[in-house]
Amino acid sequence: MSDNSRQRWRGRYLDAAHLFVPVQLRLDAAVQARAENVVNAALMAATAGPLYALAYWLLGLKLAAFEILACCLFMLMAPPVLRVSGSIAAARELFLCALFFNFTWLTWHLGGIHAPTASWLITAPVVAMFLGGVASGVFWLVMSCAAATTIWGLPAFGMATPPAPQLDMPLLHLICNLGLYVVLLVFVLLFELTKTEGFIKLQRALSTINELAIRDELTGSHNRRFLLGLIDREKERSDRNGRAFCLCLFDIDFFKRINDTYGHAAGDAVLRSFAQAVQGQIRATDAFGRYGGEEFLLMLPETPALDAVVLAERVRRVIAGLRCMDAGSEITLTVSVGVAEYRLGEEVAQAIGRADEALYAAKSLGRNRVQCHDDDQRGPLAPAPAPASVTPAKESGQCDQLTGLLNRNLLRDRLRHAMDRANRNRRLVALLLLNINGFKEINDELGYEAGDTLLSQAGAAIRRCLRDSDTVARWGGDEFIALLEDLGYTSDAQVVAEKVLDRFGLPLTVAGRECFVTLAVGVALYPAADCDLDALLKRADIAMRGAKRWGENCVQVYSGDTVQPQSERLALKNGLRDALAQGQLFLEYQPQLDLDRRRVVGVEALLRWQHPVYGRIAPSRFIPLAEETGMIVPIGDWALRTACAQNRAWCEAGLPEIKTAVNLSARQLKEPGLPARVMAILAETGMPARCLDLEITEGMLIEDLAGNCALMSGLRQAGVLVSIDDFGTGYSSLNYLSELPVDILKMDGLFVRRLGAAGGRGRSYAIAEAIVAMAHRLGLEVIAEAVETPEQLADLCAMGCDAAQGYLFARPLPPGEVAAMLARQVEAAPLVPA
Template structure:
């Protein structure tokens, strides 16, 4: 019954939306609700009106029946007027005029203020409240009161009322009173229906967001972030109740071979099959999720290591029997599992690290094994077998000594003998896993290569033992500066590597590097002498284009060598520019100072198209540099240099002034009004007097405030929320539009969306590129959720990087407001944009601009 009601209510809402123009549906929520209420009221009038006309006709008042039918026709015309004109106000006033005239006419002809229809005069202001708000309701209330007073006063002023006789007046009174009750109730129910449908959609959107926040997109099990939260809560319970629990890391053996042999779709099917199999084997209280790549993490609450080994062996056996079918072939699978029991008081990152070490041992000893950290298990292979034989010989050590020997053997497998840090071999394995997780989680991994400057001088002056002591102290200091979940290893000689996972931005890696450098500002004590040490730090980030494990290590080395050329205690982040000859990089950095005065900088504009009309409604200003020696330089190369040198502030002012002046020139030429979007960098936003400078530039160019759209990325907004809220509030109060650029790839927090004064969300191209599939998959659900959420917050949505007609069809269906991309136009010079606007104004291009070829 409930499903049937829901199905018919959905059909009713869809039918009402046919009358409502797209700009109302995609516009502010209040406007859409009022448009829906106009349709609701007209439908109610069209349904009930003929019955009342019939009643009046049967009671002998045929003139009233005709008048009611005519008024109903006018009321039914209001939704058609709404669809034709797009004006909610015009449709509303047509309906209210017909409603008011109907009951005023009936009351006048049925005997005045005592007529059975006099009480119906209240319906005009009541309906006006739903259709137009308080102001409209008060206007019609005044008009209804005036009509009632006039009808009452006319007989006293010598103007008798017609008083048309009705055969059964008491019956008419009863019909009017019951009808008033029923109509008010039904209208309220229709309003509630449309309102409830809106809230249901919002609830569904928030539910999808919540589901995406806790579930892995591919396998449907818990994602890493949510799973770690569950583990932290279990840690609190464990510390409180003194009950141990275990963490188990599961890695699918030879998963890369599956992808290479059968394709990534088969790899995805394998991941889903493994996830289902593990879930079928574990208990209801256990927590299972995807840790990244082909790794899964299983938490076993209140379970000691011995019981955990039994359960994980059962999981390993079930997966060994699993067969996945792909293109007629059977894929046999195995997993390696590392188990670690939580130790009271330790950080979760250390427990996961011990499970990771056990997993490494399981894989290095032949795979398809279960290894528990700290226990001498069969998978340790020949070395432990020899140790066991030695234990059986006469005079063998006792059990405690055997455990210590096993522990030392485990350490020798994966630790540097001098510093106790991880060695090069295990670091490469951890780095590979970290890169896989970064690909799945879309979070940054940073590799820091730290070189001790002048280490040879320490060896020469104080001896090799002093040098070894310095290395041990340096490794300890670096370890203390990192989080528990980070990894530090000795790479070679005087070089160390720090592996940082799950970073939000490049600045996080820089902050860690600066923290390490600050700590090395204090002297180290070596053979009872103080020794000052400086470092050079190179940082390489992943994911990155054309980058595998060896390339990432090479990039960190290039960045470290670049840091050494800048002097002691320097930090350098690898970029494509970092691998350029030093002379070229320095030339570009210095050349930025002259680029403005010599006219080497210029702007191109990429049109933004309204998806409801297919007309250009805005442009995004994009900075370009034509260097006299190096030619056209990619913005990704010179904008970071402008940030480093501080030139981004004057260059940003020039971009803003030029873009505003160009927009004004288009308007003065009689072209259609469009908005211009200009990007603001973090340094610009932090510059003193930023809001006043923007307002001065806009005022000087004479551009209307609403034609400027300032685009700011999520990460920049979050850096200093309070300060940014103040700056953006001043700009928005003046009428400037504010957009969040690259939405969905940074923080995507509902909290900052509710706090910051913004008008537009720009959906990042990462989501748009996944659209266009014949199946409405999770990527479509994510994009649709972003659009629905933005509309509920009364924000517009602009989709970036639209390149195919299939992507455009999906965006149309989810009622995205605007879009830009190669499907419409590449970035163009100002003259070409002016020509496009001129053709649009003249109607030469039809009702919509023709999409340009992707490579036009």
């Protein structure tokens, strides 16, 4: 039989078996396997039982034949009982009782302990082991041994067994033994089939998640994060073997015009067609992916610049001949390409930056062309010079002669290009203007040469505080500009600015003396209304001057005619200890609902800070400060103790027992004695360990896998639950998931927010469903975060998600409101209709 035929028949059998397994039993891998094995056992009874009844009838043992058929009938009732009752235990015990009675009666009826069916008494404990686990297997082993002993001892009590039938007993022994071997073998094979199918589904789920984690959802090419990882690995190989590689950055010309003219659906179709066309021109060893918006990045391993330019030109010609149809209209495309050859030892971000500069040059020269970095106006097909002949940037007029940073002319070009990308990608750009306070006094006191040294050191210090992809330039005099691209939130720019200020809390060494420098930082953000390049620079200058008026080491963000108040970072840092001592910290609790019963089964404890001056402080602002200062350890202990005490208080008030989830930080995980502190807090508050759920992000677990596994295993052995928080945002942990000692996966809100789309269940649903299937196959519960719409809830229920939390059910609540919700739940209907 061919592999396809075997797969088809196996699939048909499993589909038939699933008809008897209720939906609620399919949500847990272990439970589903037990249920399927009840059906497997009934199948064996349906096939083997009548055959043996026929054999006994032909041998003249008609009463035994009737008894076998009667017991088989009871065994065949197990799957319907399973389907109707949803109870594996009821179906299992019905089957095992019939099986046990069948062979016990046959052994007694056929002459006692020497009967051919005596060895069949072993089937009850063996089947019980598969159907119910060790406890069930041991119980029926004891029962079988007791039955065999009783049958053997009956003559001693004057209770003779029926005489053995006058048959060819050796032949009957042989038939029974062979039948026993066949039945056990077939049952084990059916069990293996069920288990293998489960592993196949798990493997498919893992493959789906891995594939979707590295692919751009729209185009199917690599996504940015995975592509950059491939480039990093190629960089390491190149640095080892001395062979460079090339990067080609593609930008579809006038893509915004396509979107505006034909609509975003047509734009998406153009992106897909473009990606397919490029992938048709490259080699299997090349890496191609979507870099952002309409920009794509291609890595060519072990390829010199000249060959890369030839390939890029071939792609350009193919794209120029590409035609995309939209409602009868023909959309033509062109593409601009920037090429850069990796220079041994440089950072990947620098190589991409040079490809970006070449792309900008290609677009400036009229678009629809290929430009290689350092072409120096030699035309689109000119090869890049070898690294040895490249003119240093500082000597080419692109950089400031004193600091080695970019000069203001090149910065303006970079800024214009960044603003164009921000418009396309709908991501923020931040411009930071940094001014050294009192620089004239430093010059006057230490001399101009020392002042130049200070400027050079200050520029280097600013550069080290930023990402490789960020741009730093000397704007003039004692002013520097930092250009930050691809920001997700407006607050990100202020965080970076404050990081720079923290660095300047340390002195610079100038002329053998320690010199403390303070800065005034102005921040302007783009896109913004009525803002072009010059206006953005002006806004950063206005914000910087406002920062100077506030005093030393201040950050101001431009916001219309005014600037934001003085940076609160230092005040918040210093106030954290007082916050803990003076009771400014408190907890709120967000309910978690069981989606099957629609009941609150747990809450997540969320830390809050009510500052006496600044009001309510967002956790995203003060928790990183607590990590920096080390205050997160005593604050974390306080939060854990408070949450446990509150859980105990709810129970003492007569409310239903629920679990409380508490987040652990990276700093807490590294503290020695964490398990002992957790157990001491549980003992102190009287909270059962089973009600505590410790949430840890997957990235934190992977940082020290062995140590964290040992730590979590100790807590779980004590009865504490462990969750992986924000699961799915760090796909590298998939390789280690089976090793992690955890109970629950919390699906990140990134996946949940994409569910419930009007267009039906697409790739987003497939990703979430794969996470749920994988978790259930590993015996883990799944809690979905950030559920906000009924459509998202419907999708989660359809895929079998266990529990959820989010604004659809309730916002984070004070303890009193949680208590009121639990009290209403005892008497009222479910919180959300099924």
